[in-house]
Amino acid sequence: MKEGRILKAFGGFFYVYDFESKDVYECRARGRLKQEKVDIIAGDIVDFTIFEDQTGIVENRKERxxxxxxxxxxxxxxxxxxxxxxxxxxxxxxxxRLLVLAEAEDFEIIICINKIDLSGLEKAKETLRPYEKINYKVIYTSIEDNLGIDELRQALRDKVSVFAGPSGVGKSSLLNALQPGLELKMGEISDKIKRGRHTTRHVELLPLEFGGWVADTPGFSSLDVTSISSENLQYFFPEILESLDYCKFYPCSHSHEPKCGVKDALEQGKIAEHRYENYLEFLAEIQQAEEKNWRR
Ligand SMILES: Nc1nc2c(ncn2[C@@H]2O[C@H](COP(=O)(O)OP(=O)(O)OP(=O)(O)O)[C@@H](O)[C@H]2O)c(=O)[nH]1
Ligand SMILES: [Zn+2]
Incomplete structure (x- = not known):
């Protein structure tokens, strides 16, 4: 039996990337998997068998x-x-917002700042200083000047990655620079949405020739943070997490309570003001949603 990763599930077929040969096989799934309602999606690791005619069958899905x-x-x-x-x-x-959503999923995070040809590296670094200070990995890139692409390649190597970020920042251009031919599907899809057509989306993982996989569809298109609870939000700001042991009250929302470790850290300049303000703003959004649910 072989082991591989599902790149795409479509129309009852599964496209499996063989870890050993790096070939992709079109497979069906064992009837048993269907009976047991084991769904198999892009990214899943599976055991599969290839027959003499090069068709294959997925035998098992590994735990996710x-x-x-x-x-x-x-x-x-x-x-x-x-x-x-x-x-x-x-x-x-x-x-x-994107950082909080990614932290809540416990993913590793890379911040990629593109188009630094327009600002210069110094200006970009200054803008991102608050994030480097709290230990986020920031990669500065320019398609125009071919900067940072190799560093991004290193960061993606051998991992399953998803790009996230607003339209027009250069996600497709970056992928294409990493490996010519790779492009995101987003532009295409948003055109269809504009025309009001219903489209079924089939996400696909693209294998990177230097090792690793990247999703062809950007993640976190919904920027809604209200799936996070008001108690948990604090854990998704690393610098708040670091200060909350010093709060006198428990629980402390770090908004109005006295002797709050987070507000102390803010006053000492250990927490950037805009980060604290965004924490409060997200907290208010979440609390509002929680109240609504409560009343229902
Ligand atoms: N000056 C400059 N322009 C860039 C750079 N990278 C991308 N662009 C331009 O920015 C525009 C948007 O790039 P895309 O790659 O389509 O951006 P995207 O994030 O994939 O956008 P969506 O498909 O809408 O999600 C294009 O006109 C690119 O040519 C860069 O490093 N510097
Ligand atoms: Zn506090």
């Missing part, structure tokens, strides 16, 4: 480490949160 809901991908290891330094402008609030 995790599961990304939208787009549906199993065993995601990291998210590349992508923003342009300008055109479109970088917004801390959007960046923080």
């Amino acid at each position: 480490d995790n599961y990304l809901f939208r787009p549906p991908i199993a065993n995601v290891e990291q998210v590349v949160i992508t923003s342009a330094i300008m055109e479109p402008d970088l917004h801390y609030k959007l960046l923080d």
